[in-house]
Amino acid sequence: MALGKDYATQQCSIARALEVVGERWTLLVVRDAIYGVRRYNDFLTHLGIPRAVLSARLKTLTEEGILEKRRYQEAPPRDEYVVTDRGIALWPALRALAVWGHEQLMDHRLRHLRHVECGTELAPNGECPSCGTSVPVADVLLMPGTGLDPDPADPVSRALLKPKRLLEPIETGQS
Amino acid sequence: MALGKDYATQQCSIARALEVVGERWTLLVVRDAIYGVRRYNDFLTHLGIPRAVLSARLKTLTEEGILEKRRYQEAPPRDEYVVTDRGIALWPALRALAVWGHEQLMDHRLRHLRHVECGTELAPNGECPSCGTSVPVADVLLMPGTGLDPDPADPVSRALLKPKRLLEPIETGQS
DNA sequence: ACGCGTTGGTTCATTCACTGAACTCTCAGT
DNA sequence: ACTGAGAGTTCAGTGAATGAACCAACGCGT
Known part of the structure; x- marks a missing residue:
């Protein structure tokens, strides 16, 4: 976004954050x-x-x-x-955006997030309803949902058709 | 942001959300x-x-x-x-960005959020620690913190020097 | 030794979005 | 008739994004 000179004016941590991660x-x-x-x-x-x-x-x-x-x-x-x-600390913001995008703009769940320990789907606030605790990013299991292209062109999308933990490096398996 | 044609490719609710609210x-x-x-x-x-x-x-x-x-x-x-x-549903995402911006990039709290019912400062996840419930946006009290310009030029910033509820219209008192 | 493929880039002309300043329009008050 | 406020639009100049082409370092097969 590069609000540039406006950052000094803004006196706001949201503006400060967007200064860094707000660009296209x-x-x-x-x-x-x-x-x-x-x-x-x-x-x-x-x-x-x-x-x-x-x-x-x-x-x-x-x-x-x-x-x-x-x-x-x-x-x-x-x-x-x-x-x-x-960067990992941005996860709550990304999750909140995903929740909003899904609830307000889309018709089906493209991905599900589960607690890797117990398999429970995470609540919108990112906590595990059955464990009652907030789940560290590394313990989140990213699952494919409905409405995903079953045969995507790029290797990353293909790898994401299988459940995987967040942060775990993606195996594109093309070398 | 207007990712434009990329939205169809992206198959992701974060991308979809940024399509709408990601522009500068x-x-x-x-x-x-x-x-x-x-x-x-x-x-x-x-x-x-x-x-x-x-x-x-x-x-x-x-x-x-x-x-x-x-x-x-x-x-x-x-x-x-x-x-x-x-729009109100975007509040969790904005709050998460503010938390990140504050924790990672700034040195003092520019604003505080309190539960209007009990005066308790909200937890990073937006819940009220003493009531143990998530606080509706209309019940959040926006308080000025340290490091704010005490005499800002624009009337909105001046109005925000006093505590006020979110959503409550701002009185700029200039007409 | 030679060419090929892979990875991770840079360069460049074109298009597009953002910027700031000036201008417009409608109405109220005096 | 004049002034002023609120809510915009228009437009020339600038800067960023885009897509295609190019570059470079190396590994490998023959």
Whole structure:
């Protein structure tokens, strides 16, 4: 969003947050990172984002401490982008947006979130109704719902057709 | 944000939500509407947003059913924009963003949220710790915190220096 | 040794959205 | 008739997003 000079005027933590994650595509990159996407090409094909924009977003998200660029092999040099605690802390905001988008704008549940310990579906506030506790992001199981394309083109969407834990790296299995 | 054609590709309620409220300024307009701002000039001066952009945002938010345009006097014709239930439903997402912005990016609390019934400060998840229930938006008391400019230029910021309930219309007292 | 494929980028022309300033319109009050 | 407030619209200039093309480092098969 880059409210730029307006940030000083705004005196508001929402404006401050949007200053960092409010630009086009940014929250979707963070969502993917929490889903377990780590590699440039996976972000690229899953989001359908222009390369130049993806590079810019990964750069600012890394600079803001929301992602961490990490070398995962030396020859040839390959980096991956791993979501940090600061990025994981965005999960409640993303979940709230998903709840709103689903309730207000859509007709079926595309994905379900379950507590990996007990299998219970999470309440809208992110807590586990049967355990009565808030569930850490790493203990959330992401399940496919109805209305998903059964045969998507990109490998990330294909991987997400199976239940998986959040944060767990996605196996695109194409190399 | 207007992800445009990408919405069909995305199959995600977060993307769908950002399609509607992800554009620059949009969430700040909704925030102001929940704070009780209703009039064009108040949005304008409080946000420091260009007039053309404000007009565009009010138009799409009205079309999406997040704000409702309402005639409040006939001569001269004057309209105000009142947040609807669909807009109020964005409150958890806005609160989550505010929590993140405050925790990760700022040093002091600019505003506090209290339960109007009992005066208790709300937990990060939006519930009242002493009542143990989730607090309806209309029962949230917005309190000024430390680090706020004590003598802001615009009338909305001045009105927000006093505690007030969310949704309650802001009295700018300038007419 | 040569070309091919993969990954992770950069560059660039075009299009699109945002910005700020100026202008418009309607009406009230004096 | 003049002034002023509220709620916009119009428009030229700027900056960001887009999509396609290009680049580079390396691994591998032959």
